[in-house]
Amino acid sequence: MHYDVLLIGSGFGSLTAAALLSKRGLKVGVLEQAKYPGGSATSYKRKGYWFETGATTLVGLDEHMPLRYLLEETGIQLPGLRKLEVPMQVYLPNGTIVTRYQHLEQWIAEAERIFGKQSQREFWDYCYRISKQVWQVSLQQRSFPFSTASDLLQAARAFRPGQLMLIPGAFKTMEDLLRHYNLHDNKLFIDFVNEQLLITAQSYMQEVNVLFGATALCYTLYSNYYLDGGLINLVQPVIDYCKNNGATIHYGQEVTGILPSADGYEVTTSKGSYSCRFIVSGIPLNNTIALYKDEKLHNRLQKYIFPSEQLNGAFTMSLVLKKQARNILHHQLHLPDGLPVINSKSIFISFSHDADNSRAPEGEQVASISTHIPDPAGTYIHQKEKIEQAIVAALAEADLVLPQQIISCQSATPGAWQFWTKRAYGAVGGYPQYRHIKPWQMKDARLDHKGAYLCGDTVYPGQGIVGVCLSGIIAAEKLIRDQRL
Known part of the structure; x- marks a missing residue:
């Protein structure tokens, strides 16, 4: 099957690029290895409950922000948006609770x-x-x-x-x-x-x-939103827009190789092969470079590759809880003594909205928990139970979740994250910021300066959904301008 543009992965950077390219009338195909679209910015269903895969907060709809730009350019509407009056609370090691209000x-x-008036x-x-x-x-x-x-x-x-x-x-x-x-x-x-x-x-x-x-x-000083049903309902309207413009989404198609051809590229997957004039890779640069057999390209891109030692993984937990009225959905707990085994100094928890009955049955709600793990490839976790118990104890001490409220719990390590998402090392959040890399030294959206491009959190790292959305905007624009489409 031949396309004008093939996008590797259906993360939000890829979908942003797909929407803008399909709007131009290009024949667009998206290859996704999983059975759900959205990559790290989506939701997945397990035993009748909808959990967030990675990201849990939605920012970017204010003036001069990328997500708003995408929606205005395409006319995409997001149903079920709930603006959060208070974006987050932070629990400090001394027991003080900091409320991160939106208004400056x-x-x-x-x-x-909390911190004193000085400066x-x-x-x-x-x-x-x-x-x-x-x-x-x-x-x-x-x-x-x-x-x-x-x-x-x-x-x-x-x-x-x-x-x-x-x-x-x-x-x-x-x-x-x-x-x-x-x-x-x-x-x-x-x-x-x-x-x-x-x-x-x-x-x-x-x-x-x-x-x-x-x-x-x-x-937190910008408008933060909750989406009924989870972030899958951010992703699905973009998928629908692309499909309405003639795009095709192929699920269960893990890309295994990219080979330049006379009129573009040949892309092989776990289930077949495709041809295209142009490529946009929305998977991490570490994964992308492994798909090419071009040694010169490898050498040229090597300076942009981060090893596991410079990346972060995550230990995550997904909870099903007895519903409790909550005015604030997102909380960060600072842990003075760190967690056992991994020594993480904070955990982040996000609850589903009280009025959202689409992610859990009546009387129940779900919550997503995450904590960072440096060097995920070098950190094999043997004692998940110790970490789980420490997290549950910390949540109880903060009076956020009591043990008797927990109906079920599942946890995952960087190894599990790598297995399900295929991201190299099970890394999360994209490339960290390092002072020796200036903004103009980051990887440009062009991969080979021919017809292959890159977007996602290893191009515009950090900043969550709004950052990867910007990366998709830039990749699409450079492709259009380079190829004079």
Whole structure:
């Protein structure tokens, strides 16, 4: 079967690109190894319950943000959206509960109450201003990172003087910023910042540059949403849009090889083969490079590949609970002594909405729990039960989940994540931020500078769904511009 464009994987970056390319009238095919679309931003069904696969929060519908851009470009509607009045609560090691309000003034007042008044206003005013500018410039400069003269020409056309204010932030870390505001000795605040950065930028303040770090810290200051039925109902409207434009989604098709041909590419899968003029890979760069037999391409891309030692995996739990009224759905618990076996210092839990009866029967609800594990390939977990017990005990101590509320529980290690998603090492969240890699040194969307492109969380890492959505926008635009479609 021949296509204009084949997309490898149906993660949200791929689906974003597929929607924009199918809108142009191209014949689009999507190859997905699983039986559900959406990759790490979807839901799966088990024993009648719908659990989130990876991501649990939805951000990106505010002005100048990628998800809003996608919906406006396509006219896609998201049913069952519920705006969260409070995006999250954080439980500090000293027992204090921090409420992460969306409204900036309300959040600053809370930060001053918890961490002291010194420089909190100045720090958060600056971070929020940078984050808004980052998202606005990201959509203005859709040829970034640059790798051709055409990119530079497009960048010049999209240049606005205000974009220059972001440049210094690429050379400073979040640790530098905390020092600038004399917050580097505030241990309670430093611990808070580090654990918040870990769940959004996949790294700590010593490594994360200010551009990514400020943006990551401020995601609760934007509109956060819950989707009835889970994030599968973010993915399905995009799938439907693509299908209505003639696209085809092939499930159970794990790609095993990519070979350049006279008129494009030959793609082999676990069930057959396909041909296409162009490719967009939405799977991690580690997985993508393994599909090519081209040694020169391997050598050229090797500098962009992160080994397991520089990545994070996750230990996850999916709970079925007796329903309890909850005003706040997302919580992060900081653990001063760390979890046994893996030593993770925080856990993140997301509950299904009280009014959403589509993910669990009446009187019940589901919850998703995750915690980071560094170097997933080098961390084989033999004692899952110890970790599970420690997490349940921490949730009970915080009065979030009591043992008698738990109807069922299942947990998964990075090995299980790798088995089900096929992501290299079972890594989650994309490539972490490292200070030695400047934004313009990240991998461009072009894979081979012929007809193969890349999107997903190893292109625009961190920042969740909104980041991978941006990566799909950029990949589609570069393909269209390069090929003059």
